[in-house]
Amino acid sequence: MRGAAATVAIALVAIWTDLPAAQAIPPPSVDPALVPPDGPPRPDQPMRRSNSCSAPISVKNPDLAQLAPGFNLLNISKAWQYSTGNGVAVAVIDTGVTPNPRLPVVPGGDYIMGEDGLSDCDAHGTVVSSIIAAAPQGISPMPRPMPATPAFPRRRDRRRSSPHRRRRWRSRLPRFRPTADTGDDHPNRSAATAPTA
Template identity: 45%
Template sequence: MSAVRALAALTVLAAVTAPTVAAAPPAVDDSLLPPAAPPAPPAPTLRHGDCVDGHAGLGAAESAPRLDLDSVWALTRGAGQTVAVIDTGVARHRRLPHLIPGGDYVSTQDGTADCDGHGTVVAGIIAAQPDTAAPTGFTGIAPDASILAIRQSSNKFRVATDAAQAGVGDVDTLAAAVRFAADFGAGVINISSVACLPATADLDDRALGAALAYAVDVKNVVVVSAAGNVGGPGQCPEANPGDSAAAADVAVVVSPAWYDDYVLTVGSVDADGAPSAFSLAGPWVDVAAPGEHVVSLAAAADGLVDRSAHDDPLSGTSYAAPVVSGVAALVRARFPALTARQVMARIEDSALHPPEGWNPTVGHGVVDVLAAVSGPSVAAAAVPPTARPTLAPPQPSAPGAGGSRAAVRAALICLGLIGGVAVVAAALGRSRGPVAGD
C-alpha cells in the first residue's frame, strides 16, 4: 500500500507493481497525536431528531441468504478478537452477545446507543451470531469476535449552542476515537464514515493521520475504512474517474482513506462482483467487498433490517468495509503472529484480482475470505504490474500564502450509505491560522 494523501497537486513519481507495503513508515508525530483520554463529547449536545424505530427492520426476513462461510468457520470464527466499530454507536442486540461498551463522543452514554441505526448494521455484518431459530439466515463474518462500540458521530444530535448544525462528529473526534480504540486493545478498527471534500480544499486532519500511524505502527491494529460514496444527498460531491490512478485526475479526496499507508480502504461491489455505481474510485482503494442490498441487525428492534427509514435498500461502501473488518478478525485469530501490515497485505494478496492486477475502483480485487484465512500469501511478484502510482506526500500550505485553499478542520463525516442518513456536511470556508509545522 502506497502512502497516499491524494490531493490534485500531488505528483506521480512512478508506476509500481502492487501490492506494496512501506518498509519504513514515518514515525508518529506525538505533537499531533490526540491525548489518551476516555471518550466524551467535546461540547454539550442535544438530540434534534427522532431515533430510528423498528419499522425499518420489518422488511428483512430471517431466511436472508448468507455468505458460505462453513469452510472458513471450521478454521476460525474470530474468537479472541476485538473489533472496534467507530460509528453512530452499536445497540445492544441478542445476536451481539460479545458487545463491549466503549464510550461516546456524541452524548454522555457508553457507546451502546445507536439513534441513527447505522453502527448496529455495521457491527452485525462483522460479528452477528447465527439465529438459532433460523440458522441458515443472516450471520456476521466473524461471529465469535467481540465488538467495541464507540459512538463518534450522529445525524440525530447537534451542539447545544448551535441550532443550525445538522449533526456531530468530525475528523478530530475520529482521531481521538482511533487513539482510544488502539489503547483499549482492539485488533481491528472499522471506520464506515469519511470526510469527503473537493481536491481543491485543504483538510487539516493531521491529528487523524497521527492517530492512524499510532494505531498501526505502535499498537499493531488493522484499520479498515470505507472508500466513500457518490450519487446521493450528503455523499461525496463528485466522482473520481474509475479508470485512472493518476493523482492529477482526482477531483474528490476522502479521509481516512488518503492515509493509505495505514488504512485498508474498501470499495463496494454487487452480488456478481461488479463495481457498485456509487463506490468512489481513487488511488487509495485497496480491495472491494459486497455492499449492495445489505441485511443486518436492526438497532431499534430485536430482528433484522434490509431497508432504510425511507424504504431504500441498504447499500454503500459503509457496508463493504465491515465485511473486510470481519475477514481481518478471522485472519488475526487464525494467524496471531502476523503484524497488522502483514494481515492487510494478506487480504490484498488473496483477493480475486482484476485483470490488470489493481484498479482504482476495486483495488486488488474482491476479498476472498477462504483464501485469506486458509491459503498461503500470494507473493507480490505473482501479481501483474499495474498503473497504481506512488504518490509524493503533501506539503501543508505555508501560512499567509495568498490564494491558498480554504482550510477545513471540522469536516466530516458522511456515512457511506445509499438511501440513508449522512452526518455533517464539510464546513468549507473556515480559515486556519498558522499551525506548528506549517
C-alpha cells in the same frame, strides 16, 4: 531469425540487470506530539439530538436458517476455512450499538451524548455490529464488538474550506484513541449516505 532473438534476449537481460532491487518502504513513524490526548469519550462541545430516533423493524418469526444474499456472494463459508475472526476484538466506531442476546457488546463511549455507546438511535451501528459479530449468522461469528460511538456527529456543516476540513478531521481523530488504548485488534468505521447526498 536467431540473431534477432539473441539481440532481444541480450537487451532484456541488460534491462533487467539495470533495474533496482525490490525494496520495502520504511514503516511509518508516530510523532507522539500528534497523538490525541487521552480521556474518556465525551463531546468536545455541548451537543443535542436534533432528530427523532429510527424505530427498528422486526420480523415476527424470522427464518434464521436463511442466509443473507451477501453471505453467498462473498463465499463466506469458504473464507471461514482460513479464519473465522473468533476472539478478535472489534471496536465499532459508529452510531452506537443496541445489545441483544445474539449480539453481546461491551460499553465503549459516546462522543455526542456522553453516554456509554450502548444505545443506537440511528440503527446503523447495530446493523454493522451485527454483520461483524452477531451469532449465529454473522460474517465473523464470535468477535467482541466494542462500540466507541459515534465518530461523525449528527450535524451538518456545508463549509468546504480546506482549513475547516482539517479541523473537522482533527476533531474526529480522538475517537480512535480509546480503541488503541484498550487493545482492540480492529477499529471499524463505516458510513452510510443517502443517494442524493
